[in-house]
Amino acid sequence: MNPASWARDQWNADGGALWRRVGIVCLVPACLVVALAPALPLPPAEGARLMDVSLLCILYAIVALGLNVVTGYTGLLDLGIVAFAAVGAYTATILYDRPWMQFPGSLFVVLLVGGLHASVWGVLRGAPTLRLIGDYYAIVTFAFAEIARIFIRNEAWLTGGGNGYKNFPVPNLLGGHLEGGEYTGILKTSGYWSYPNGTLWHGGTWQFYYLCLGFLLLAVGVMWRLERSRVGRAWFAIKADETSAMTSGIHLSSLKMHAFAVSAFFAGVGGALLAFRTSTVSTNVFDFWFSVVVLCALVLGGMGSIGGAVGGTFIVVGLGELLREEIHMGGIVLKVDDRARFLFFGVLLVIVMVFKPQGLFPRRVTTKREPLDTTDATLFQLGDD
């Protein structure tokens, strides 16, 4: 027998009860830390770092919730969520830079417009691909994202090109600018989640933090209602079996279009907030690995589950950041070589997937009105075609 399979079976021998206990024990403190990150009594450097990592996780989680709509609910693999995050980010920041956009509350207007613009592209991309399923759809999403990235990099007159779009105004919440701080510290190391050097840093303010946390809670609330609504149930039905869904009176193309629009909207708003966090938008952040990180977070967390999308993001993004840190344990300094972070990350992805292929927080059937538990492995077994 394959040693990896054997180890997995040993670990899961108690029917996963251990997993659940570990999950519950970790969940409460994690929620508390995220809710109180700006207020925790920590030394300034560590406090700022914790808050920033938490903020990053929150923003990625919004994007992951968006991805969850298409990939988790409707069952279409999307490898190009970054396109919508980038559209949202560039739209919002370019608009926010315009002189006629300087009025109280304009931040919310540009976020909305950024999300809607992403939504439009979601529909435009989705419309011709309605009849595609499976990996063909995935390739179209990927190719679209690459074309979008190439466009952004080359049209410097609009987007700033390869240098990114910078120097737009500081986020403004209903009058009164947020204070931006000169950013100094550990975050300056380069990496996939990289940071611009010496730029103003708005992610460090508690106002912005709670604004983003509010958006995440709003997104979770919307998703919660959505997945129990008629539309949400129809999405699950499409994922389970398109033909049966169609014969049950579900209008496939219209509901898929709904999913594309909603998904792109969330990704767009999340991307825009990410841009305001660092006061810069660049294709160095919004590249293929952005899609990969968000998808990994979703699959690791558990597709089609809100908890999976959010929890998975906090683990993947949080861990990616944690691996940058030096950990002091009674004289022993644990430090992963900065360049080796992704090596560990890759190993971790493999291990978690081998042990928990359903994801860490898989969806459970909660209401009887749902057609089917769509995370059931049998639906996606190989050879089901």
Place this chain on the structure above:
Amino acid sequence: MDVSLFANQTINAFTLGGIYALIAVGYTMVYGIIKLINFAHGEIYMMGAFIGILLIARGVPFVGALALAMLLCAGLGVAIDVIAYRPLRNAPRLAPLITAIGVSLFLQNFVMLLWGASERPFPDLRPAFLVRPIGAEALARGDELLSGIEGRLQSSAFGRLKHVERRGDELYVAFRLGTESNDTRSLLRDARRDALAQMRATEPTINLDAEEVGLEHWLNRPAWSIHLGGDRAVELKWKVVFIWIVAIALMLALEAVVQQTKMGKAMRACALDKATAALMGIDVNKIIAATFAIGSALAATAGVLFALYRGSGIGYRMGFQPGVFAFSAAVLGGIGNIRGAMLGGVVLGVVQVAANAYITGWLGVSSNYEFAFAFGLLILVILIRPTGLLGRASAERA
């Protein structure tokens, strides 16, 4: 239209196309059997290139380095399958995709840690030399000459005598210099000078002739070239011809294996229906491992050939773009279809080069859009003909 530009770009397009085709075959075979987009495949291509150039830099002959890279990467492919994919055969379809991404990240960063983040050039190919002392005296003194050369060779890492032959009154000695130093020719010069000095001590009129022989000697030479006046010229290098020959030969061999052998039949059976194939007594896991081995060996070949062709830019991130293009090629040709992947690879190579050299210019946009055209073509093909150029109309996954 500039004829020389067109001719050079055509050569370029078909070379790139052949390399894409070699990678695409691995994607399409794996996808055909286990329906997995093997994200790590581009990394195997990168590993192949790295193993190839490191061996060549150590003085291993080109063909030997190519064969070793193929072998090692085949092993790597099988190892990846066993560790990262096999435990997930019955898991949700996206789970192995995530482990594939994990493996890809691991390999990239492993290479970066091991061999550095900077891009490397292709090492100097060290040709074998044929030394030809002329005249009867040389024949008489042949042994002395040989020991002189051998002494020189022993001081260099992989140098060795390849061939000694007496023909009439001439002594032919073929040897290969292997050394860490980049300047192979200076070593040869020293060896010749020593040998000459020894012989001239008794007979100053002896000539010693040395010429480069073997594959390495040919690879950098033009096979055919034509000057069109000014700085316009068309040049077809032997290495390009070599790449074409290797690519075509491997494709033909693969076709033969898949169509003619028992293992090929088993592969096709697994691609159709794994459960039934298992009932017919086929060891499905073994067949999948063999698929990974073959695909990885071809990807490694593509890596070494690309390194030879480009001569630079061999870095830990080199696998991503060709990997993506090769997968696109596989989809373009009809995924699961081996001939389709070959055709798709060539088509993508041609489109990429055409977009770079012509189309972007005609449209007045930056030539950085070359990749956008390839992706645009991909989207168009998927939308208009989702089964790909050569895919069967009845393909299950439309």
